[in-house]
Amino acid sequence: MDKLEVLRRCEMFRDLNAEQLAVVGSLCTSQIFEAGEIIGKQGSKLDNIYVIEQGAAGIILEVGPLSQRQVQAASNYDVVCWSGIVEPHICTATVKALEKTKALVFNGKELCDLCIPHPEIGCQICRAVAQIVGKRLRQAYTQLLGVSSQD
Secondary structure, three states, rough: OOOOHHHHHHOOOOOOOOOHHHHOOOOEEEEEEEEOOOOEOOOOOOOEEEHHHHOOOEEEEEEOOOEEEEEEEEEEOEEHHHHHOOOEEEEEEEEEOOOOOOEEEEEEEHHHHHHOOHHHHHHHHHHHHHHHHHHHHHHHHHHHHHHHHHH
């Protein structure tokens, strides 16, 4: 699939017009992750964000050195490792490919730097990141309530 079509379907970029998508699209490259490969590690500094083009990734919370729990999953057109564009750029969970996964890769700094020459793009991206974080937080709370109510 064409990368601009992937971006058009991604919640982070869907409100951009064709010209804005072309600007954003010029900043990304493709990368393939094999099943089990770590895309982002909890607690590590992130430079990149990823839009899953095809495949699936688990979002895993590491609560101790030997304790991990997959709390969410991401698939086609989802954004993972959004911390790459949000200070302090520290990954809040581990993201691991669940199967062979193709992703569009953006350097977080380059994406943030779009705010200066293209403030309308930067504004849309910031709004979308806030929505993504809010959605993931709601999903995590819902999952937590489900676990707690069964205890």
